[in-house]
Amino acid sequence: MSVRKRTWIGPDGEEKTAWLADYVDNKGKRRRKTFGKKKEAEAFIIKAGGEVQEGTHIVDRDSVSVKKAAELWIATGEGEGLERSTLDQRRRHLKFHIEPFIGNTLVSKLTVPAIREFEDRLRAEGRSGAMVKKVLVSLGGILADAMERGLAMRNSVRDMRQRRNGKEKRQERRQKGKLKVGVHIPTPAEVRAVLSALEGHWRPLLITDIFSGMRSSELRGLIWPDVALEGRAIHVSQRADEYGKIGRPKSEAGQRTIPIPPIVVNTLREWRLVCPRRDTGKVDDAGNPIMELLYVFPNGKGNLESHANIVNRGLIPAQIKAGVSIDTGKVDKDGNPIMQAKYTGLHSLRHFYASWCINRKVDGGLELPIKSVQERLGHSSIQQTLDVYGHLFPRGDDADELAAAERSLLG
Template sequence: MASIAKRPNGKWRARYRDVAGREHARHFGRRVDAQRWIDEESASIVTGQYVDPKSRKVTVDEWCDVWIQGYGSRRASSVRQANVHLARIRQEFGPLPLVAVQPSMVRNWLARLGSEGLSASYLFALHSRLSQVMRDAVLDRKVSANPCSRRTSPGAGKQRAYVATEAQLWALYELAAAKYQPALLLGAFVGLRVGEACGLRPADVDLAARTITPAVQYPALPLKTAMSGETVPIPDSLVSVLKPLCVGRAHLLVDEEGEQVGPWQIEREMRRIRGKVATLPEGFRFHDLRHFYASLLIASGADVKVVQHRLRHGSAKTTLDTYGHLWPDSDESTRTAVERVMNGKIISLADSVRTEGASE
């Protein structure tokens, strides 16, 4: 319900009630301005884009405070990463009302950060985080629309995973301290992430069935996703290496004092040895051993679903986006498949046409 009435002082008072039944009023010098305001507010209510006047004053800083509280139930590492992203977002948009953030401002912000040398993947992560924050603001009716979209996205970048050669892998293995050598095998031949390798317990290894089923990541936190708990088969050679590590200890990877090895210890060892291996990239990490594992599976003829499950990706899309370039060219296999069906048929058909022509 809305109305416009002239006040004794000559002003026009416009009033309406929102979807919650609360009354809102404003005064205007001209009736036409009062009517325009009423029309705009009524239209936003009808279309579902209405934002309460008080909510329109909420700043990005204030909303980020509210948003991170709701996000706090996630893993500690996820919350830390979110706070790093929010710090960048607050720095740029903090004092502004949420409703003042426009798509052009988002594009300009990302372009400026890109010119400062930030990577495409990090810019994509910042854009995704801002979009996540603004999307929740839309759901809470703090803004009517999300300023982030495909048009403002910088793209995720096209960086390809580096796949070490067998010679490079075994060189790393020989250079690593004995206590870290099993970790390299778990990364390169089981595809475990560094946190999963550090969290691996004897109970997670079925020596008889020759399988590993990750259950926790370091120190005893839930896995990254439900898919991360998929069982992975392992060969006899790896079983023989892991068998003595499954006796008399709480975790497979321990230091000299029998304490659980942490991810930072393994990454520190990777930094120590990677520079001693010829042609290995300077930034080679433990996680890159997963790429070696993926390349082995693909080279053996494994299809995308098998590779997805062995790497325990949440979706086949993730597998294809990361390793699609490793699958062999399918042109020749396409020719072979079509030739198998066509072989002999086209020749016999041509012969029959020539025969019919000759008889005429």
């Protein structure tokens, strides 16, 4: 490796000077790169030498732009059969957050300092901390795919996040805080009030959600063959994404069997008699359309129900009717206070189910061990369950239990 001065006469007859960095790359091929200043050539040769020694050097001509690498990454996802919503998110991140800032940058130029600068620019342009984090995850995926294709030798996003990982997780936990009963998790009294207010075709869906903890996508994709009324269980084998496409649960743990109590069994048995059937597009010998009983919680035509309808037409009105609501401080045209639902998403019912599984029997819960709670919720790991709900488990050191332990020890 060397840096040497190059002098030549240009077309205008004037003498021109440049500095040539001469080195051998990872493949043993001789490379030359020209710079206007000696110090630039020397800095490059030092950097390239270190990368060649580490096996991480990529010649610019062998690299591609971030935009091109991102397109290849999206194509990889399409080939792997990723869900449409996941692919759409990748395209949005590329179009709105990555391409405007570093789309033309070569992936081989994305060092840790370059990633830090990109991160700072995203924040300066008004992106939220949550969005910056998501975009960096996508950029890390782009670089990982580029490495597999031999277009990059280093994933600087991964290198940066490995150093930050512990600190970021601690900060995230502090910011999010723990789930609180009455704030994020409906109280037993609130659930009883909602149950008494449920009516119409939303009643069987929300009762099932309260006593099974199923995700919205799992409820929407649930089919009658997966409901074992005699066996008092629901088998979760598929889900419906936001575009109505049916697929398997996101993880292997998502495929599970959930025991259901009598209230769910009886409600579903009644609901099955009036549940809308969907048109199969076929006709019988008499020319009548053949209708099929398929989805457990369909829309009025027997097809997939939307998540927005479940929340806006089912969950929220039920809460307001039950008095599980918050005064907005506004009034309607008749002078009546305008109330809003206390809990805005179906995940609040999933949180309740988790707490019901965890609570002690004397407090009206099931008092299940952590492993059983993980399996019923379909979490991919027991650590995930502990991270979200670990603080809800009885500590075993309240005053009454301490007194009993003392009596047992001291006699």
